[in-house]
Structures are given as C-alpha cells and as structure tokens.
Amino acid sequence: MNITNLLSIKYPLIQGSMARISRHELVSAVSNAGGLGVLTSVGMDAGELSRQIDLVRSETDKPFAVNLMLQQQNIPELVDVIADKYVAAVTTGAGTPKPYFEQLHAAQVKVIPVIPNVSIAKKMEQLGVDAVVAEGMESGGHIGQTTTMSLVPQVVDAVNIPVIAAGGIADKRSVAAALVLGASGVQMGTAFLAAKETPISAEYKNMVLSASDTDTVITGMSLKDPVRSLKNPLVTKILEMEANGSDRDEIRTLLDGSLQKAVYDGDVDRGSFMAGQIAGQIKAIKPVANIIEEIFQKG
C-alpha cells in the first residue's frame, strides 16, 4: 500500500520527529501542507504530550503522528495518551515498540518504527508494523552505520511492507531518487530545521544556513550511541575526549542538557546542534508550505 493511502495524506512525505524541536507549530504546518507532521515527545510527561496534541488539533484537522523514543522512562503513560486521543500514527526509535504494539493497534494507531538495518526491518515486519522508516547515517541526530543509498534498496528487497526513506533528502531530486530505490515515501528532518515555523533559536537556524557539506561530525562512538551534529566547540571537545579515552560519565555530563542549550538558548559554544549532512544544501528560511510545494510541484 502506498503511504498516502495508509496515512491519509496528500504527499508521501513525513516530517521526521526532532527531539524538543518538532512541537505543535511545526507539526500542524506540515500536516496542513499535505505531509505527515510528527510531534516529539522527548522530555514530555503525559500532561504536556496531551496539551501538545490538543494544540496540533486546534491548528489542523489533518492527520499527524507522535514519535516515541523508547528508552525514555515514561513510555507507558505516553502510549496511554496516544491511544486515548486516537492519534493517527506513531513513529518509534531507540528500541522495539513490541510491548506497546497491541494497545496502539487496538486504538487504530499505525506503528512505524525507524530502523537502521535490514535485520531490524525484518523483525519489525514480523511484529506486524504498518511501515518502516529506513534511515541512513547521513541523517541528523542518532544514527546507524549504513548510508541511505545502500540501506533503502536492501530493506525494500527484504520486507513486504512500505519502506520510507530517510537521510539526506531535502528536495525534488532526492525524493525522486528515494522513490526510484523502491521507497514508498520519504522522511525529512534537517530540511525542516530552517522552516519559518520551526520553534528553535535563531542561532540554530543560522548554523544550519551557514553549514557546508562537510560541517557535520559524529560524536558518541565511545558511548555506542553515535549522533550527527554540526561542528562547534562542544562537539570538538567531545571528539577530543573520545580520542583520549576520557571517562564516559564525563562525556555524558557535557552532553547533559546540551540539546536544550541549542534549541532554546542558541548557545553556540555549549549546545548540541544536531543536523544531517544535507544541511549544506539548506540556504534559506522558508515557510513549511513552500518547502513541501517546491518538492511536489509538477514540472
């Protein structure tokens, strides 16, 4: 089944969830423009998630999803909110949605895990999920080890459910390429970082706009949790510490709260400015509707 029918959306485009970033303003803008907006639940309790869902619903009557980062401690209460409010879909990361699968499907919530390799894609298909997002390592945020170009066709060959390609996609050409690789749709994150509606600091948007193709790095290899971010003093320091074999707790302490420093405070030295390699192509702040229309307009 194609994902426009599966998710009742106009275009085969999902806005990748972005921790502490994809709040109601961005989500409703994407859903109103014909894609699927995805609300982050990182750092939220049940009350805050419920409030964000209500805000999205006050801004759009179109479908949207919630993202669950499954290592978070309070997932059961967040799943209760999602099921009670009949959200259209969840995307999941950092673990298996298996413990919550029946409850979500009973509430007619589509389950779409983000996967980094073929083996996990097959396990998710066996679980009965509705689609998978195959995310390449050029993506921003937490990443696997295979590139989009290699991963997507291998996942497409391995499973019989829709595969949504993510990682390095930001314009008409890369969407077309993903579809040729066999994907049923795309998920984009970095391209929306510079959207007008995205509620992040001006400094974060400026760092994305001024990034070149080689301005992202991967930290966290020593923590077995690789993360792609824009180069800045924080990641330079962490890379040095990782090269010197520094204590992992010391590294974790530096990372603690660093995303909030980027998103809310625009702290260019101590913030963690997660973004993908495609940041080098993002050169202007545009309304979400323009970003999406430019991709799907005919001709």
Ligand SMILES: Cc1cc2nc3c(=O)[nH]c(=O)nc-3n(C[C@H](O)[C@H](O)[C@H](O)COP(=O)(O)O)c2cc1C
């Ligand atoms: C700043 C940032 C934060 C992200 N946070 C999450 C997250 O909380 N959960 C998740 O499943 N994916 C997260 N991602 C991944 C995106 O949802 C998406 O899959 C990815 O951005 C696609 O690759 P691209 O950055 O090349 O477009 C994040 C990506 C970025 C850039």
